[in-house]
Amino acid sequence: MGILTEFPEMGRADLRDFKKGIDETFRLFTREYGESIENFFYPLLKFLGWFERLIVATPWPLMILILSGLVWAGSRSWGLVFGTIFTLLVVGYLGMWEDTMFTLALISVATMLCIIIGIPLGILMSKSDRTQSVITPILDIMQTIPSFVYLIPILMLLGIGKVPGLIAVCIYAIPPVVRLTNLGIRLVDKDVLEAADAFGASPRQKLWTVQMPLALPNIFAGVNQTIMMALAMVVVAALIGVHGLGQEVLKAVNNQYLALGMMNGLAIVAIAIVFDRVSQKFGKRLQKHSEVIHG
Amino acid sequence: MRNLLATTTLLFGLAATGAVAAECGDITMAEFNWASGELMANVDKLILEEGYGCNVDLVIGGTTAIFASMNEKGTPQIAGEQWVNALRELLDPALAEGRLHAVNTAPIMGLGEGWWIPPYTKEAHPELVTVLDWIEHPELFPSAEDPSKGAFVGCPAGWGCQHVNLNLFKAFDMEAKGWVLVNPGSAAGLDGSIAKANEREENWLGYYWSPTSIIGKYNMQAVPWGVEYAGNEHWDTCISQEECTDPQQTSWIQSEVFTIVTDEFMQSGGEINDYLAARVFPGDVMGAMLVFMADEQAAGEDAAIEFLIEYEDLWTTWVSEDVAAKVKAAL
Numbered sequence: 107m108g109i110l111t112e113f114p115e116m117g118r119a120d121l122r123d124f125k126k127g128i129d130e131t132f133r134l135f136t137r138e139y140g141e142s143i144e145n146f147f148y149p150l151l152k153f154l155g156w157f158e159r160l161i162v163a164t165p166w167p168l169m170i171l172i173l174s175g176l177v178w179a180g181s182r183s184w185g186l187v188f189g190t191i192f193t194l195l196v197v198g199y200l201g202m203w204e205d206t207m208f209t210l211a212l213i214s215v216a217t218m219l220c221i222i223i224g225i226p227l228g229i230l231m232s233k234s235d236r237t238q239s240v241i242t243p244i245l246d247i248m249q250t251i252p253s254f255v256y257l258i259p260i261l262m263l264l265g266i267g268k269v270p271g272l273i274a275v276c277i278y279a280i281p282p283v284v285r286l287t288n289l290g291i292r293l294v295d296k297d298v299l300e301a302a303d304a305f306g307a308s309p310r311q312k313l314w315t316v317q318m319p320l321a322l323p324n325i326f327a328g329v330n331q332t333i334m335m336a337l338a339m340v341v342v343a344a345l346i347g348v349h350g351l352g353q354e355v356l357k358a359v360n361n362q363y364l365a366l367g368m369m370n371g372l373a374i375v376a377i378a379i380v381f382d383r384v385s386q387k388f389g390k391r392l393q394k395h396s397e398v399i400h401g
Numbered sequence: 402m403r404n405l406l407a408t409t410t411l412l413f414g415l416a417a418t419g420a421v422a423a424e425c426g427d428i429t430m431a432e433f434n435w436a437s438g439e440l441m442a443n444v445d446k447l448i449l450e451e452g453y454g455c456n457v458d459l460v461i462g463g464t465t466a467i468f469a470s471m472n473e474k475g476t477p478q479i480a481g482e483q484w485v486n487a488l489r490e491l492l493d494p495a496l497a498e499g500r501l502h503a504v505n506t507a508p509i510m511g512l513g514e515g516w517w518i519p520p521y522t523k524e525a526h527p528e529l530v531t532v533l534d535w536i537e538h539p540e541l542f543p544s545a546e547d548p549s550k551g552a553f554v555g556c557p558a559g560w561g562c563q564h565v566n567l568n569l570f571k572a573f574d575m576e577a578k579g580w581v582l583v584n585p586g587s588a589a590g591l592d593g594s595i596a597k598a599n600e601r602e603e604n605w606l607g608y609y610w611s612p613t614s615i616i617g618k619y620n621m622q623a624v625p626w627g628v629e630y631a632g633n634e635h636w637d638t639c640i641s642q643e644e645c646t647d648p649q650q651t652s653w654i655q656s657e658v659f660t661i662v663t664d665e666f667m668q669s670g671g672e673i674n675d676y677l678a679a680r681v682f683p684g685d686v687m688g689a690m691l692v693f694m695a696d697e698q699a700a701g702e703d704a705a706i707e708f709l710i711e712y713e714d715l716w717t718t719w720v721s722e723d724v725a726a727k728v729k730a731a732l
Contacts (some may be wrong), residue, residue, distance in 0.1 A: 122698060135596070136601075137600050139600055140597070141601065151546065155547070257589060258589070258593070261593030261597065262597055264597075265545060265598075266583070266586060266590045266593060266594045267545050267546055344586050344587075345586045345587040345589060346585075346586050346590045347584055347585050347586035347590050349584075353558045353584065353586070354558075356557070356559055357585065358559070360558070361559050362420060387673065
């Protein structure tokens with residue numbers, strides 16, 4: 107009867123050796139390759155550091171002007187532009203300007219990185235069912251594994267700071283852009299592709315002039331989701347020493363500072379809403395554009 | 402006369418055992434959610450259960466949660482490793498009013514907070530001894546984000562020690578000397594940065610506290626301050642506060658750990674309180690046990706058994722021969 111109520115476990119000593127073995131292997135790996143991996147990411151660190159300093163050093167009126175210009179370029183909506191200006195003024199007035207800029211820098215670089223890696227990956231997935239069947243489960247893992255779990259190896263490899271924070275953010279935020287790029291290309295109408303074939307388009311021409319433009323609305327939905335998920339990771343990134351709003355939220359959690367937590371949390375929400383609305387509007391405009399051409 | 406004495410002793414003896422047997426049914430005890438707290442709680446639990454016949458229920462929690470619960474609700478009844486510095490304003494009145502009692506004011510020896518360096522860093526620079534010497538050499542500790550500066554790893558945002566480190570950073574004029582204060586973000590971040598530095602033999606200077614497995618494991622060395630302690634008043638009103646306009650150079654305040662019990666347990670606990678008062682872990686023993694726990698990834702209970710086996714000479718001095726024999730039999 108015992109065998110049914112007690113699960114046949116591996117045994118305490120074996121299990122411990124098993125765990126220690128894994129830890130030891132990883133430790134040897136860090137000792138061997140840690141430094142080269144760190145060097146590999148050094149340009150990224152330089153870039154992020156430079157970008158952050160640039161954004162923080164820019165005078166605030168200029169920064170508001172640039173940001174509202176970007177919002178206008180993306181959305182063509184005066185309502186959104188004024189909303190953005192108002193939000194930034196409130197955030198600044200409440201003493202969160204610098205932290206908000208740090209967070210903005212991290213999110214922008216993280217989004218760029220995710221797009222640079224994510225879109226080609228999505229294209230690869232759309233080209234072959236086998237690639238798709240390999241990458242999809244990996245994306246599932248990246249989205250569902252608790253982020254604290256991969257913080258440990260990232261810490262051991264890269265220490266604390268911006269780059270490890272950036273990587274932690276991207277692990278969580280990259281799946282939507284990959285998935286939706288793949289989906290967008292796969293959803294392109296077969297008839298349109300046949301027409302392209304009939305005109306003698308090379309695979310490269312087909313991809314860049316037919317599939318990508320038609321998939322853009324989907325890809326943009328993916329980028330939008332990636333930005334949202336990156337913002338959700340701001341507090342987790344703060345756990346490994348990334349500056350910004352997340353740091354203040356952590357401080358609030360550790361000390362039960364209700365107001366501080368709320369203010370910084372809402373500042374993150376405000377950035378998220380601006381990003382979301384602008385990228386959605388932009389996505390919609392892309393769609394209209396394509397409807398006119400192909401519709 | 403002799404007869405009378407014998408009878409009295411016998412009566413007292415009986416009364417004492419009677420009291421314990423009657424009261425020592427169920428005890429609730431705090432198990433602090435860090436390694437040394439876990440170990441101490443489990444050692445206490447094993448000794449009280451096997452040696453004194455109690456039935457111990459462990460309540461897991463952190464410093465403030467456990468303290469609040471003991472102070473307000475009277476449960477758990479015993480907290481083995483209560484760190485005092487952070488709670489002094491709450492703990493002092495509770496002790497003065499007699500709601501709580503400190504039965505042991507130093508259950509672990511050789512503990513404290515401060516600034517630490519890895520052993521190989523210390524070995525490589527025998528000429529540098531105190532904090533005052535080390536802070537003249539930021540070039541030995543290049544920051545990852547700006548290698549022209551020295552990285553001093555402080556305390557995670559929101560911890561009490563954050564203000565202390567920032568104020569000492571200012572008091573020792575470290576910014577002008579070419580240092581940056583790095584915020585590790587969390588305990589995991591701080592541990593990770595020490596582990597990473599040690600695995601690659603990189604120099605590291607920063608805040609930590611002992612006894613902890615990471616200090617024991619990497620044999621981290623506390624850096625002596627080279628300056629006197631500036632006194633409780635300056636510490637309490639300036640160094641440990643966010644608003645401190647003129648921080649003075651000072652060594653770190655002496656850390657205190659108490660074993661505290663509730664008033665009700667003080668009255669009813671009998672010889673268990675004597676045990677708690679006698680139970681003192683020397684710093685090196687605690688350090689070695691913490692390394693064991695980290696290396697073997699052992700939970701509190703396994704570590705407690707290991708401790709009782711390895712350090713029999715130590716713990717048998719805490720209890721009577723009778724109790725020791727019972728615990729040994731149970732092992």
